[in-house]
Amino acid sequence: MSTTELELDITGMTCASCANRIERKLTKLDGVTAEVNYATEKAHVSFPEATTTDDLIRTVEAAGYGARLPEPANDDRERHLRTLRVRLIWSIALSVPVVLLAMIPPLQFPGWQWVSLVLAVPVVVWGGSGFHRAAWTNLRHGAATMDTLVSVGTIAALGWSLYALFFGTAGMIGMTHGWSLLATHSDGSGSIYLEAAAGVTTFILAGRYIEARSKLRAGDALRALLDLGAKDVAVRAPDGSEERIPAERLRVGDEFVVRPGERIATDGVVIEGASAVDQSMVTGEPVPAEVGEGDAVVGGTIGVSGRLVVRATRVGSDTQLAQMAHLVEQAQASKAGAQRLADRVAGIFVPIVFVLAAATLATWLLLGQPAASAFTAAVAVLIIACPCALGLATPLALMIGTTRGAEQGILIKDAEALERAREIDTIVLDKTGTVTSGRMSVGEILPAEGEDAAEVLRIAAAVESASEHPIARAIVEAAGAGIPAVSDFRSLEGLGAQGIVDGRAVVIGRAQLLDQWAASLDDDLRARFDAAQGTGATVVAVAWDGRARGAIAVSDTIKPTSAEAVRELRALGLEPVLVTGDAEDPARTVAAEVGIERVIAGVLPADKVDVVRGLQQEGRSVAMVGDGVNDAAALAQADLGMAMGTGADVAIEASDLTLVRGDLRVAADAVRLSRRTLGIIRGNLFWAFAYNVAAIPLAALGLLAPMLAGAAMAFSSVFVVLNSLRLKRFH
Structure with missing residues (x-):
């Protein structure tokens, strides 16, 4: 059954549990798989022919959120950010006096609590309207999210304060005797929490604004990349x-x-x-x-x-720029294994928090503590526990890391590639086009006795004109104009090529290939063939009509940065292994020059896969760097495949990382960036979990006031944002 893949823009998500809920709803449809990313606000969906795009959108809308096909404009997110900013500015202006009046007794004047009420209500009702609206939407669908926690907590604090002011002992005193100072009684009937209600709303609005701004700006570089094309x-x-x-x-x-x-x-x-x-x-x-x-x-x-x-x-969409942008977006939509665990936790987190808050309230009351103290602890538990930091931990770091990588010429295919990059200890390097420039040139033509060197080159070039191999291109360039046509061309993987030129059956490639054709090199040609190989050149033999006619020595230059790249890879704890289809002598000459000790030469394309597999069977975690069609299978087999962007499309498609620049040092940069990004992700997840593990017990024990709980909860998201932004400084 064929499937279709697409991305949907999702609106209305406020935390990781929202993303988790949409994901569950979509995957309940027959044959549908989905990954919903809270940071990018996108859903990557794979669905069968029987399901339509409208079905997917209706499913998301039925869950209480919005969905639409991607649009190039970013106006909605900018508009949302502006709305948040306005609400935040007004909430700060109104909340600061409320907090100061509650926290600094010398500022309290007769009737200050009524002034606080007038200032706090707009903050909770209007400033926090986004939380209440989302909580109501989720309630109608039988769900609870972080907005539910915030909405219930702040409304409870405001409701208790209204009760205390209008019906509590202190409130009655205030109404009976005019603007008298509100007294707090031991039974808690006179306690108000207006500063908590306003402060929590403002702190969480601030965290939400910073979070939204960071998510928007994290994609700026990618959007700039897409805008770079000429108009x-x-x-x-x-x-x-x-x-x-x-x-x-x-x-x-x-x-x-x-x-x-x-x-x-x-x-x-x-x-x-x-x-x-x-x-x-x-x-x-x-x-x-x-x-x-x-x-x-x-x-x-x-x-x-x-x-x-x-x-x-x-x-x-076929251009390199478009493909780069697609790879970056694909990586940003993926999830690391650790993030999947975090999403599962976030999905059940909110109901658990409500149970903990109710248990806290009941325990305090059963222990004979004042109702106000029990209420304070329960509200603090509701407010302190927020899965937002968990939801941002991976995707925000991944957004920034992958975009920064694109700016540096490193394209990361998915989050799992980052996890594999951390574990690799061996890196297999293809020689031609990776360690060397791949721009080969003919150095010497070795005709057999009685043969003309120009004719050997001309016939060889005719066959090689149908090949894209670097050695073939060098021979064709050396021959210049006047190359005859070739028919019945056939590439012989790892050995050479054959074809019909001017009615003659021609074969060109390794000496072993000529042996198979019963056209072995004579002693004199063999001696010159071996001598040329000893200088580090790659030598191919040419035969037609059943006889070896000569050989052509082709040399490749080592990239000036390859030796430095090998040193950097060693510094990262990786053992480099040079793998090539060339003969032993030229391979070892190149390896010695760049500082590689282990060389595996004479390797056919299929054998490259076996080399990688053999290293894996030794218990090694293997990365492979290559650029040709014949590297694609080995790149796919490796634990981490890195393709040179100067190489073949099939190699790039088979790899996990693409190095846009043909410089091996970028491979070391890619490993560093992958490890740095994964380190940031793990740090984010650790602190997000640790924050909740430490903060919820403190709140339940009454050691954390609701307003401080709100500030701590907002800071947890801000910490994840700031920690992730460190990746922008990667060089």
Whole structure:
């Protein structure tokens, strides 16, 4: 049965238990799975054909919340933030006098309690209206959330105060004898809690405002990333004339002009001109890269110097920029295992708190304590216990960490990748394109006796022209123009390739491949073949019509940053292992230069999976870094797959992390960022749990006044926000 996936924007959530409740409602539908993220306010839903989008939206609405398909505008969240700010400012202005009058006896004048009542009622009723509205909505659906706790607690405090003022002993004294000072009696009938009702509302409003502002700002970098594309573009017509059109009208194959200072409208290949291009928005690399004819460019980057003519190769949602944004959003919608536990706790937390509050009230009364003291302790329990911090612990840190990673050229696929990154102790590095530049060049042509070197290169290039392998590209570039056509091309994984050129059956690749074709190298060619390999070059043999005709030595340059990257990986406690399909000698030459001790050479693509699996069977937790099609299976097998963004799409799809910049040091940065983000998440969860474990008993024992409980509860959410924001400073 086929399924469809989509995201819904969710409105009306106020805590983790709201998200948990919506998730439960959605998953009760046949064949539907859902993950609801409180921080991003989105639901990622997978559903069968029998279920419609309207069914999903109605289910969310039936639970008392709002749902809609995603919209690019962010006006609703901005408007909600402005509303919260206005309520908070007025609540602070009205609450401060109430708190000061209650806490500082010298300020208390005759009738001060009635002034406090006039000031406190608007705060509780209007300032806290969002809590009361949500609590009523949930009550109608037979549910309870954090808003229920706050609403019941503040209304109870206000209600008790009204009773004390109008019907209690002290209240009667005040009404009978005019503006007399309210006295608190031992039976508690004269106690008022206006400062608690107003203070708690204001503190929680402040926490809610900071939380909403942080959630909104945490996504700013991602939204900025999506806005980086050019708005219009100069398209070149076949006659050389130019026309400016909206960028969204570009099509694959269109040629467009990029002048200095302009953004490149979409992904493409330079067909004319040269320029330095600022690619920092996708790679995190501050130094502009020089590009010329034949080089690929990424939409959203900026041409710094010369004029370019670019042929569009990808448009719309297929561009690298769009795919980066999609990966970041996908990661932000995911949940770590620890967060799933927190969500389950939050789902049952509120009912437990009501039971604890009722038990607190009953216990105090049974022990013969004053009703006011029993009431105070029960209200404090209601207010102190809030699952908000639990709900924010993972998603907010994940939002900031993944967005910061995108700014640095690191794309994290999901939260589980972060958890795996913490455990890895071994990192497998593919050689070509990862440790080395992958930009190979022909160094030497070794013709067999009686053969022409140019002809060997020409025939080899004809076969390799159908391949995307770096060695193949180097041979084709060396041959230049005049390469004949190839037919019946076939790639032989890890061994080479074959095809028909000018009516001749040609094979090119390893010496073993020629042995299989009964076209082995003669002694002289074998000696020169081995000597070239000994210099660190990769050597491929060429044969046709049943005879070895020569060999071509291709060399690759080690990236200047690879040695430093290996040192950084070792400093993180990882053992690097170099894996390559190349022969032993060139592989060890490269490994020695960058500081890698363990080398596994002559590995076929299928064997890379076996190498990773073998390391895992040794008890190691393995990360794999690669960039080619032949790395995809090993990337998927590894505990943590890291694909170079300069590589093949299938490798990127199979990986857990994508390193946009072709610099191995980014792999070390990715591990550091993953570990830092997961550390922040675990710290958030620890303090969120520890806060409730410590605070609820204090409140139940009467050691925490309701107003202080409200302040502590708001601070728990603020702490999670501030702790998560530390990730913005990651470099």
